[in-house]
Amino acid sequence: MKQPTYVTRPFLPPLEELQPYLEQIWANRQLTNSGPFHQEFEQALCEYLGIEHISLFANATLALVVALQALRITGDVITTPYSFVATSHSLLWNGIRPVFVDIDPETLNLDAEKIEAAITPQTTAILPVHVYGRPCDTRRIQSIADIYGLKVIYDAAHAFGVEDEDGSILRDGDVSILSFHATKVFTTFEGGAVVSPDAKTKKRIDYLKNFGFADEVTVVAPGINGKMNEFQAALGLLQLKHVDEALKQRAEIDGYYREALKDIPGIRYLSLPDCSRRNYAYFVIMVEPEYPISRDELYDRFRKDNIFARRYFYPLISNFPMYRAIPSASKSNLPISSASADKVLCLPIYPGLEEAALERTVHVIKGGAKCLTTRNPN
Numbered sequence: 001m002k003q004p005t006y007v008t009r010p011f012l013p014p015l016e017e018l019q020p021y022l023e024q025i026w027a028n029r030q031l032t033n034s035g036p037f038h039q040e041f042e043q044a045l046c047e048y049l050g051i052e053h054i055s056l057f058a059n060a061t062l063a064l065v066v067a068l069q070a071l072r073i074t075g076d077v078i079t080t081p082y083s084f085v086a087t088s089h090s091l092l093w094n095g096i097r098p099v100f101v102d103i104d105p106e107t108l109n110l111d112a113e114k115i116e117a118a119i120t121p122q123t124t125a126i127l128p129v130h131v132y133g134r135p136c137d138t139r140r141i142q143s144i145a146d147i148y149g150l151k152v153i154y155d156a157a158h159a160f161g162v163e164d165e166d167g168s169i170l171r172d173g174d175v176s177i178l179s180f181h182a183t184k185v186f187t188t189f190e191g192g193a194v195v196s197p198d199a200k201t202k203k204r205i206d207y208l209k210n211f212g213f214a215d216e217v218t219v220v221a222p223g224i225n226g227k228m229n230e231f232q233a234a235l236g237l238l239q240l241k242h243v244d245e246a247l248k249q250r251a252e253i254d255g256y257y258r259e260a261l262k263d264i265p266g267i268r269y270l271s272l273p274d275c276s277r278r279n280y281a282y283f284v285i286m287v288e289p290e291y292p293i294s295r296d297e298l299y300d301r302f303r304k305d306n307i308f309a310r311r312y313f314y315p316l317i318s319n320f321p322m323y324r325a326i327p328s329a330s331k332s333n334l335p336i337s338s339a340s341a342d343k344v345l346c347l348p349i350y351p352g353l354e355e356a357a358l359e360r361t362v363h364v365i366k367g368g369a370k371c372l373t374t375r376n377p378n
């Protein structure tokens with residue numbers, strides 16, 4: 001029986017490296033509330049990522065919800081339907097209405113050229129996603145935001161470590177949100193962060209994630225409990241020591257797929273993003289009409305071979321029941337997103353992925369390419 005292969009598998013350091021961290025936690029008994037590892041991890045992340053201000057969270061969804069509150073976002077927010085549900089859910093948790101704008105067919109990021117047409121007097125912000133760790137058109141988005149007086153909150157859940165010619169893309173916009181969930185390139189099991197541009201914004205976010213406490217007796221806002229604990233922070237410090245190796249292995253797998261899949265009719269993959277440091281978070285193929293079998297047939301063939309490819313992002317956020325009735329959620333407003341969601345398939349990519357599993361993955365795709373069955377036109 002073949003081992004199941006998933007699109008991702010967390011990269012964990014040797015267990016004995018965790019021992020000293022645990023001993024320290026057991027010795028000082030500080031388990032949460034901005035303990036020593038929490039402080040050290042914030043510092044270490046700032047250095048590693050090339051940023052100035054970061055606030056750690058229990059997860060990225062809480063980080064998104066709190067960031068929107070900290071910036072006092074209300075009304076309508078322009079966002080992409082082509083993302084994980086948490087992006088739009090964070091708006092609903094703040095009583096904000098998402099306004100869906102279509103994506104660019106090459107980058108699958110929010111199409112900056114379509115933002116202006118969606119701005120109304122109720123629009124207060126733009127919430128784009130650096131999908132698969134590929135930077136958005138941050139300059140164009142910022143220039144639109146400047147003209148219309150909008151805030152920009154980047155969902156950078158996929159973008160750990162990504163840099164363009166200006167350095168970390170986490171410095172773009174008003175704030176950026178990272179996820180350290182188990183499925184992401186860098187993990188603290190569960191975890192997340194808000195990257196702020198200045199100390200004042202960070203302070204407000206730190207109050208909000210700790211019930212609104214400014215000091216022992218002062219509560220300045222109706223905050224929530226979004227804190228990261230010492231165990232997560234210790235895991236993060238340990239993971240940071242190994243993340244470069246993990247990214248290197250991802251780069252090698254990405255290169256392997258690009259070579260092996262380059263001449264298969266009907267299989268397209270995204271070009272390498274134009275940036276000075278990439279994280280190879282996902283390897284994404286598009287199953288085009290020329291391919292003899294459909295995307296879902298290919299997905300089923302993978303499953304039969306114990307390879308669990310994923311359809312990120314299908315269904316679109318705009319198709320879920322709590323969003324469907326919003327006018328901008330209509331398929332006619334989102335043709336590129338809708339077509340992309342029907343074609344996309346994410347392939348296994350993670351440190352330690354065995355060569356045999358990689359070969360099997362390519363073999364299944366090549367097998368599908370030789371299929372003579374006529375494609376179901378639906």
Ligand SMILES: *Cc1c(COP(=O)(O)O)cnc(C)c1O
Nearest residue numbers: 059060061084086157179181192
């Ligand atoms: C994973 C993810 C989130 C949510 O992150 P959690 O840490 O699991 O809450 C939000 N947005 C995107 C784009 C994601 O991929």
